[in-house]
Amino acid sequence: MNIGEIARRAGVSRSTVSYALSGKRSVSEETRRRVQQVIDELGYRPNASARALANGRTNTIGLVFPPAGNHYTGMQLDFIGSVVEAAAAHDYDVLLSPSGADSDRSFQRLLAERRVDGAILMEIRLQDDRVDHLGEENFPAVCIGRTAQPEGSWWVGLDHTALTAACVSHLADLGHRRIAFVNRPEHLLRAGYESAHRGLDGFTEAAAERGLTVRTYRCGDDAPAGQECLERILREDPDTTALVTLNEAALGGLYRGLAMAGRQIPRDFSVTGVVAGRWAETVTPPLTAADVPAEQLGRLAVELLVERIGHPDAAPRHHLLTPPISLRASTGPAPGRR
Amino acid sequence: MNIGEIARRAGVSRSTVSYALSGKRSVSEETRRRVQQVIDELGYRPNASARALANGRTNTIGLVFPPAGNHYTGMQLDFIGSVVEAAAAHDYDVLLSPSGADSDRSFQRLLAERRVDGAILMEIRLQDDRVDHLGEENFPAVCIGRTAQPEGSWWVGLDHTALTAACVSHLADLGHRRIAFVNRPEHLLRAGYESAHRGLDGFTEAAAERGLTVRTYRCGDDAPAGQECLERILREDPDTTALVTLNEAALGGLYRGLAMAGRQIPRDFSVTGVVAGRWAETVTPPLTAADVPAEQLGRLAVELLVERIGHPDAAPRHHLLTPPISLRASTGPAPGRR
DNA sequence: CCGAGATGTCGAACCGGTTCGAAGAATGCG
DNA sequence: CGCATTCTTCGAACCGGTTCGACATCTCGG
Structure with a gap:
């Protein structure tokens, strides 16, 4: 046959x-x-292997995604799904590659063994040797997020700086003066995660501009950590009236912490942040948040990658998205005001 | 080179x-x-293609997963992650294949073009032509879940019948007499989804055995649908005091519906079901549930598949898991009792 | 000292496609 | 009618590995 x-x-x-x-x-x-x-x-x-061997193209793209050690978020799931679908529309298959402890092994496999025509990298860091490495080889790749010097590379990403700043403005406009920021875990910040750093920057700057009193926290990627973090927030500054979070996985725990402390959302305390829309609606009350457009990010990443594979010498392109804040029910006027 | x-x-x-x-x-x-x-x-x-061509093995396994139209659940995400990791440990890569409207195209690609050495099929149906088809060709495959006649095939799955029955027993022991069952959406039942059908069977039988009054519902895979479903439950039988659900994505909405109706969990109303542990802890109060061992399922599936690839004529094997119910805080004695 | 067996290396064939150059047939034009 | 052009098809080479059979060399026992 x-x-x-x-x-x-x-x-x-x-x-x-x-x-x-x-x-x-x-x-x-x-x-x-x-x-x-x-x-x-x-x-x-x-036969796909024979064809790939003969014409040097595998019609497969690699998706380098976080290892299970990191807890996955709903946003990542939606993103993966949309990448697979967009890739199928362009007649590409998607090969998953866990980037982790032995990232080298798996990553090298993809590239050096020519299993894929191009790659999409999730969880970009401000200083990312994977990106540097790919850049040197001029290997077709698209990053989800941008490094500190993104000039030469192809990427799609969210403007986390602007998004957290928008969250701060929203809260300030409602009269909140003491706000906490709940970031991703310590080890991700140390590793240089782009979203965590830029989000923190945006928060800090916007708060300074508005003259707000703020505290920033790092929080593990699960509900118990979120609960614990919230307890700390109220302990260290009981007058805190609102928080901004990037940590989708901790969200349920933050809500629980507030409930246990007897603070009602949004009457006594406002919560907002950057979370995929579908997941913002699973909590009660639904979260007012900058909706991460995971599906759009995936589609755009694939489109850029396909274009780059087809035109190896095209000039770098990118998309920086700044989704608006969707008003739901988790934010309200600061207590004692209105 | x-x-x-x-x-x-x-x-x-x-x-x-x-x-x-x-x-x-x-x-x-x-x-x-x-x-x-x-x-x-x-x-x-x-070069991977050349090697694959020469020795007839790609060192890749296919993961046939639900299309994005279905909303993904946290359990699926954990599962995919663990499959990728287990596969890497056995030196296999994972190729994603969306099974959907044009399932044929993508599925045929995997098999007929020999892109993969074997496949793992998610979202099994009681009558599943993909499984029949693979069976005829004796193509190495492992199903997540079992068909109506699982004898000839390799699979790992949960005993949904036993799990929902255990949920019913748990509630009955607490004195609940009127219980609702919140299933997956209508269209998945019509399509013959294994977990939805067997879960329903287990619920119905156990309830009959205990002489309980029950109602069963089908519910969309998102929070708003869950909320709506709960409103219906209380409208159609306001004396309902507990529910069992298979629908992880609707869980947040069910909780919200109860909150809006002024029913406090677990004082006025108990909630339980089959949900991955990490996600059961995101709601408040944390859900008492049969914890879906997504990570273990993924690992076992890969192990079976690798074994089957290595020994094409080995006798079919399977693993049927029945995780215990983890007691958290969402169930309690029926109101008016003790 | 010779033959058997083990050891190390090579060339050629093969996996299943794609693509190039050339050749034969058909067609068109002057 | 003859020559140039186009259309159609074929054989061979190639992609980059693996594997088989053969051959040369070395080792050891009788």
């Missing part, structure tokens, strides 16, 4: 079958029909 | 390089060292 078999049954040469399928040279209408008929009868499909 | 180049620089033939790497024939210690040195200097890694 290979191309030779098809050729034999159709009474033509292997190359003719190949041309009949690819259309790269003209083939008589009659021959084409005969070949097609044999193919349909046998249900033949060309 | 191919094997011929290595051979030339090391002053040996291509086959010798191959044997030096694979160890399938003896190579003198000195030659091996020289070859290895050249390889290290050049950072050579054998």
